[in-house]
Amino acid sequence: MPKSKKILLVDDSPLILKIIGQALEKDGFECLKAGNVPDAMEHLKNDIPDLILSDYQMPDIDGFAFRQSLMAIPEYRNIPFMFLTSIADHDHMQRGMNMEVIDYIIKDTPIAFVLSKINNFLNSIRERHQRTIQELSSAAMALNLYSIPQDAPAVDGFDIHFWHRSYQNYPGGDFIDLITIENKYTFIILGDVMGKKWGAWFFSFGYLSYIRAAVRLCTSEGDLSTKSIMQKINSVIYLDPVVSGLLSTLSLIMINAETHTISYTGAGDLPLLYYNKAECSLNKVSSAGLLLGVSKDGGFDEHVFTMQPHDQLLMVTDGMIDKETPRGKKTDLKEFENEVTQYLGRADSFQDMKDNGFLNKKAQEQIDDCSLIFIQKNS
Numbered sequence: 001m002p003k004s005k006k007i008l009l010v011d012d013s014p015l016i017l018k019i020i021g022q023a024l025e026k027d028g029f030e031c032l033k034a035g036n037v038p039d040a041m042e043h044l045k046n047d048i049p050d051l052i053l054s055d056y057q058m059p060d061i062d063g064f065a066f067r068q069s070l071m072a073i074p075e076y077r078n079i080p081f082m083f084l085t086s087i088a089d090h091d092h093m094q095r096g097m098n099m100e101v102i103d104y105i106i107k108d109t110p111i112a113f114v115l116s117k118i119n120n121f122l123n124s125i126r127e128r129h130q131r132t133i134q135e136l137s138s139a140a141m142a143l144n145l146y147s148i149p150q151d152a153p154a155v156d157g158f159d160i161h162f163w164h165r166s167y168q169n170y171p172g173g174d175f176i177d178l179i180t181i182e183n184k185y186t187f188i189i190l191g192d193v194m195g196k197k198w199g200a201w202f203f204s205f206g207y208l209s210y211i212r213a214a215v216r217l218c219t220s221e222g223d224l225s226t227k228s229i230m231q232k233i234n235s236v237i238y239l240d241p242v243v244s245g246l247l248s249t250l251s252l253i254m255i256n257a258e259t260h261t262i263s264y265t266g267a268g269d270l271p272l273l274y275y276n277k278a279e280c281s282l283n284k285v286s287s288a289g290l291l292l293g294v295s296k297d298g299g300f301d302e303h304v305f306t307m308q309p310h311d312q313l314l315m316v317t318d319g320m321i322d323k324e325t326p327r328g329k330k331t332d333l334k335e336f337e338n339e340v341t342q343y344l345g346r347a348d349s350f351q352d353m354k355d356n357g358f359l360n361k362k363a364q365e366q367i368d369d370c371s372l373i374f375i376q377k378n379s
Contacts (some may be wrong), residue, residue, distance in 0.1 A: 003057060004030040004201070005050045005051070005122055006029070007030070007049055007050065007051070008034065008043055008049040008051070008052045009034070010034045010036075010040045010052065011055040011084065012055065016084075016173060017033045017035065021033050023111045023115060032047060036058060036061065037058065037060070037061040037066045038061070040066065044076060047107050048076075049079060051081070052070075053082050053118075054081055054084060056083050063083055063199065067081055078187060080100065080121065080332070082118075083104045084105050085105070085106060123303060148164050149162075149178055151179055153178050155257060157260050157378050158375055159375070159378060160188070160374070160375050161374045162371070162374070163353075163359055163370075164369070165371075166369050167367070168366050171205055174193075174204070174319065174369035177189040177192055177208060177212065179212065181219050184256065186257065187254050188251075188255070190250070190251040190315045190316075190371060191207060191208075191317075192247075192249045192269075192319075192371075193246060194248065211252075214229050217274065224254065224263070225302060226254050229265070229296065230265040231300055233292065235293055237292050240293075247294070248291075248357060249266075249270075249292070250292055251264070251266050251272070252264070252267075253315070255375075259306075260377075261306050262306070262307060263303070263304050264302070264304075265287060265299065266286075267292045268289065270318060270321070270333065271333075273285075273313070273314040273340070274312075274313050274314075275311060275341075277308065277309070277311050278308065280345060288300070307377035308345075309377055309378065309379045312377075314374055315373040315377075316371065317368075318368065319367070319370035320372055339358065340358070343356070343358060349376070359372070
C-alpha cells in the first residue's frame with residue numbers, strides 16, 4: 001500500500017488542531033500537530049511532510065516569521081506551504097504570496113472544501129512529478145545514461161543478481177555497475193551519493209564515469225588491486241571541485257574467474273554480509289575506507305578471500321536498513337541481518353527473497369533508495 005501523505009498542521013488553537021486534524025486523518029492523511037512554531041520545527045527534524053498548513057496569527061512567532069525561517073533552510077524551503085487563517089485580507093495574502101505560499105484557506109471554509117483543496121494540490125504535484133520522471137528517463141535512455149544496469153553478467157562459477165528500488169519512484173543516488181574485462185575479471189560496483197532525488201541522481205553519473213575509467217585504466221596497466229583502484233578514484237574526486245563537496249559511499253569487488261578469489265575495498269560503505277554455508281553463519285566483512293573525496297588518503301584496505309561452494313555474499317546500501325518509526329528514522333543493520341538470514345543458504349535464496357515478499361517489504365518501508373547485490377558461489 002502507498003504511504004499516507006503527511007500534513008504538518010500548525011495552530012495555537014487546540015480546537016482547530018483537533019477538528020482539522022481529525023478530518024485529515026479520517027481522509028487518510030497522517031497529521032502532525034504543533035501548537036506553535038518551535039513545536040513545528042521539532043517535528044521537521046524528524047519528519048518532512050508533504051504539506052504544511054499553518055495559521056499566521058500566533059503568539060510569539062507568527063506564521064509569516066515561520067514561513068520566512070523555513071525559506072532560509074534548504075531542507076525545508078521547498079515544502080509546500082498553505083496558510084490557514086480567519087482573516088481574508090488582501091495585504092496579508094499578497095505578503096504570503098511573496099513568500100511563495102501556495103494558497104490561503106479561510107478557517108470557516110467547510111471541511112470538505114479544505115480536504116478537496118489539499119487533495120487536488122497534492123494530486124497535481126504527483127502528476128507533474130510523474131511526467132518529469134518520464135521525461136528525464138526518456139532523455140537518459142536517449143543519451144545512453146544509466147546508473148542501474150539492465151542485467152548482471154554471467155560469471156563462471158558464480159551467480160550474480162541485483163535488486164534496486166528508488167525512493168518514491170524518483171531517480172536517486174544509488175548506483176550499480178558490473179564490468180567484465182577480458183572474460184577474466186568482473187568488477188561489481190555499488191555506491192550511494194548522499195542526498196535526495198534529482199541532485200543525487202545527477203551526480204551519480206559523474207561518480208560512475210570516474211569509477212569506470214579507473215577500473216579500465218588500472219586493469220590495462222595490470223593493476224588488479226581494488227585498494228589501488230579505489231585510491232585512484234578517490235584522488236580524482238578529491239581534486240574535482242564539482243563533486244568533492246559531496247559525500248558518497250562505494251563498495252568495489254573484483255571476481256577473478258581464473259582463481260575464483262574475491263577482492264574487496266570499501267569507502268564509507270556498509271559491511272559485506274558473508275553467509276558461510278558450511279558453518280550456517282552470517283559474518284561481516286568490514287572496510288576501513290573513508291567516504292569518497294573526504295580525504296586525500298582515504299585509508300583504504302583490501303580484503304581477499306575465496307568463497308566456498310554455496311557460500312553467499314550480500315552488498316547493500318543504507319536504504320535497506322533504514323526505516324521510519326514513530327520516533328523518526330531508525331538505522332539497524334542487525335535487524336536486517338536477522339531478517340535476511342532466514343532466506344540464506346538455499347540454492348534459490350535470491351529468488352526466494354523476491355517471491356516471498358522480503359524485498360517488497362523493504363520497498364514499502366523505505367525512506368531512501370534501496371539496493372542489494374547478491375553473489376553466490378556455485379559448485
